[in-house]
Amino acid sequence: MRATPRHRFVHRFRANSDGPLHDLDADPISLLPVVYHGQPLTHVAADGTPLPSTNSEAAYVLWLVERLGVEPTQQILEIGSGSGWLLAVMAHLAGPEGAVTGIEIIPSLADQSRADLAELGRGNARVLTADATCEPISGAPFDRVIITAATWSLPAAFFDLVAEGGKLLVPLRLPRDEGCEVTLLRRESCGFRAEWSFPGFFVPLVGASQSAEIARVRIDEWTVQAGIDAEPSLSYPFWFASLAPSLPGTASPAFRRHLAMTEPGFTIFEPAAARPAAAKWLSDFGLLDGKAGSAAIMRAGRLIGYGAPTATRQLLESYRRWCDLGMPGPTAYKLQVIPTEATVSNETAALTEVRGDSTFIRSIDAHAGAWCNLLERTSS
Ligand SMILES: C[S@@+](CC[C@H](N)C(=O)[O-])C[C@H]1O[C@@H](n2cnc3c(N)ncnc32)[C@H](O)[C@@H]1O
Structure with missing residues (x-):
């Protein structure tokens, strides 16, 4: 300096x-x-x-x-x-x-x-x-x-x-x-x-x-475009380790990262009314399945589905898998980047994502960042 x-x-x-x-x-x-x-x-x-x-x-x-x-x-x-x-x-x-x-x-x-x-x-x-x-x-x-x-x-x-x-x-x-x-x-x-x-x-x-800027989705606009009912087709409590149902649970950021790293349908949902910038990290997230006309949103203590239940099922399946892995945190995701032209199929990858000339292959090393390890250490 x-x-x-x-x-x-x-x-x-x-x-x-x-x-x-x-x-x-x-x-x-x-x-x-x-x-x-x-x-x-x-x-x-x-x-x-x-x-x-x-x-x-x-x-x-x-x-x-x-x-x-x-x-x-x-x-x-x-x-x-x-x-x-x-x-x-x-x-x-x-x-x-x-x-x-x-x-x-x-x-x-x-x-x-x-x-x-x-x-x-x-x-x-x-x-x-x-x-x-x-x-x-x-x-x-x-x-x-x-x-x-x-x-x-x-x-x-x-x-x-x-x-x-x-x-x-x-x-x-x-x-x-x-x-x-x-x-x-x-x-x-x-x-x-x-x-x-x-x-x-x-x-x-x-x-x-x-150029791959992917817009956030406003569910009220999306339901109109997809031609599905604007009212949720399901909604039930999903407190997600939260003590107050109006707040996202403490494990929520880790699961959010898991969805982002493993599910191609991962989506951030923009609220209908503008929120202060400080609330950015509290934005709703979930999965969108455009083909099936289905959305699943995690919103402060609830899991809310729109249209067909496909996205909700997928989200719950992903949630179970994340729990089985010991709730991996951000450091558990291992990344390999290879030229897209050299890509071969990789059965063990959690998500293979083609980004133009480069392909991102992510795998999960749950032992590297699982919450259960943290809990074990804390209790011992
Ligand atoms: C955060 S700044 C870097 C600051 C720098 N390290 C310094 O000490 O001032 C990032 C820079 O990337 C440049 N940039 C963005 N896209 C670029 C591109 N395609 N080719 C070259 N430079 C680019 C921007 O113009 C910007 O000046």
Whole structure:
């Protein structure tokens, strides 16, 4: 941090995304506390337009870089290098015998970052202005690659960016835009295998391969479109380890993750009336089976079905399986990412999901994160 001051890489910005507009070049001294307050800074263009780019919260990003394992002499790539600050940090860690390359799609940011890197004397850093999802990247394979934007699919060319045994750290978008799982992937001969993951939020990676934005569903609109009764066809208590029926139970986030990781029909249901942003994590979730005209929704202490009972049955079956596995938590899901063209059927996978050029194969290692293990430990 001391060798690579953050204030040398931010210019016009807002703290978080909604604070007042700051111009560090016009007011360098009084803005230092804002720059070092430990918050993401959103870049703003010269004409005042907000840019879809942030300088992420410094401590968090440095922790991720530590997980990535950046060391002297490595060849490193950052996709989405933005202000160039993180690139400068990694150039420092890679040392004079290592080198870092940044790819940034916004030309004004790429230009500014080149100037700031040169002024700080980081001669082992270069920045290319390009859309990384479709333009060729020279210098591959790299020992370490970090993508600092939320990614839906890994384009085919990304597999060859990482040397065998090398690592890729990437925020992978969860289905239905439930945020990201920031995942450390190790390059193996046939693709990537996840070594570690952690929840996080990043600006999205833009590009044609990233277009799979799946909208949340409003059940009142969906029933009209599907031509089924707007009234629930079933509704019964499903308290789900909750002490208060109006709140989701404590196990609910873990089961929600299980559905997201294993059921293609996993859906988040938008409430008819707008809710405050803080209630995002309390949104209703469940399964949707469009073909059968069936929906099953877990809503604060109840399981509610619309149309045919197919989705409800599927949800209960999934719930039983999750219980039998010992209620696995988020760390139990193991991920392999392989090029879609190389995909072979895998009988043991909990869910195989084709995302454009890359296929995500998830399996469950219940022992790694099951709630029953936690309970056993607590009771002993
Ligand atoms: C969170 S910012 C990275 C911040 C950076 N680490 C720093 O220190 O300032 C993510 C960046 O990814 C860039 N980006 C998004 N899609 C891209 C793409 N397809 N190719 C290259 N850059 C992209 C955005 O413009 C944005 O600047």
